[in-house]
Amino acid sequence: MSTRYAYKPGLYFGLTFLVTYALWALAYYVNAQGAKGLSILVGIAGMLIPFVISLIMIFSSGNPALKQDFINRLINLGLIQPKMLPTFFLIMPLSVVAAILLSLPFGGSPAQFQIAGGFSFSTGAVPVLLFLALAACFEELGWRGYGFESLQSRYTYLTAALIFSLLWSIWHIPLIFAEGQYAYELWNQNIWYAVNYFVSFIPLGIIVSWLCIKNHKSILAAVLFHFLINIFQELFSITQTTKSIETLVLAAVAICIVIYDKDLFFSKTHFDTREGHQLSPAAAR
Numbered sequence: 001m002s003t004r005y006a007y008k009p010g011l012y013f014g015l016t017f018l019v020t021y022a023l024w025a026l027a028y029y030v031n032a033q034g035a036k037g038l039s040i041l042v043g044i045a046g047m048l049i050p051f052v053i054s055l056i057m058i059f060s061s062g063n064p065a066l067k068q069d070f071i072n073r074l075i076n077l078g079l080i081q082p083k084m085l086p087t088f089f090l091i092m093p094l095s096v097v098a099a100i101l102l103s104l105p106f107g108g109s110p111a112q113f114q115i116a117g118g119f120s121f122s123t124g125a126v127p128v129l130l131f132l133a134l135a136a137c138f139e140e141l142g143w144r145g146y147g148f149e150s151l152q153s154r155y156t157y158l159t160a161a162l163i164f165s166l167l168w169s170i171w172h173i174p175l176i177f178a179e180g181q182y183a184y185e186l187w188n189q190n191i192w193y194a195v196n197y198f199v200s201f202i203p204l205g206i207i208v209s210w211l212c213i214k215n216h217k218s219i220l221a222a223v224l225f226h227f228l229i230n231i232f233q234e235l236f237s238i239t240q241t242t243k244s245i246e247t248l249v250l251a252a253v254a255i256c257i258v259i260y261d262k263d264l265f266f267s268k269t270h271f272d273t274r275e276g277h278q279l280s281p282a283a284a285r
Contacts, residue, residue: 004063005061005063007153007154008057008150009153011057012057012147016171017170019049019052020049023049026042027043043178044134047138051139052142054141054147057146058070070145073144073145073216073217073218073219074141074145074219075220077220079215079216080218080220084211088225091225092231092232095246095250096236098246098249099242100112100113100242102245103245108239108241112242113236115236116236128234132231136223137227141219144217148160151164156268157267161205161209165209169202173198176194189240196247203253204254207225207254208222208225208226
């Protein structure tokens, strides 16, 4: 059975952006008509699109090995390396703590270490914690199910991670028009806070991609870390100025990771041919 499959990143990201943006535009229209509950449901449907397009492209590929690889990376807990777990659970809290400490000489308050009394945005009838979990789950099922795989089939891991991070950031841009969403609140509070929000996707995208690769491309690993990102962005009472500092801290972390694991990031050994890509070793586990 051949394991070769020619990924189609242009088609995947093109369809993902087109359908997501169409649904979110519909959600904004429905909300403007006063049907807020329905608009939330349509908005969540848009959030599902990276996963839905991944499923369509994987299961219509006619390639059994591609399907097996996806299912294995989705359900196989053995792909997650125990030695990587401290990294999972320490990167975000330590980055937040470092950002708060760095903010103190610039007038930041020690009160930022306090647990936040609530979330910084609302999602109507949908509990915010559930929304954060769903966002992490459905995004990574798509991004790691097919999206990032399609990019790393053509580029080094570093180039693929950078391209993915940029696309990930751009994908969120329409949310600045969604009343109640975090990006909307930032945009209306201060445009530079919104700019920082979108820039922060670059180092975060590199870190998530690295953790996923180091855990045999486990989709569950990416979901776990994405959820931790969402949680620790909301857990402490940090200001937007401190979140800007946090972006710099995360950028430093991402740079250190690339330097530390440069052989992986610049490797070309995962290429098979320019036309086809050999499925990851995870498919054989």
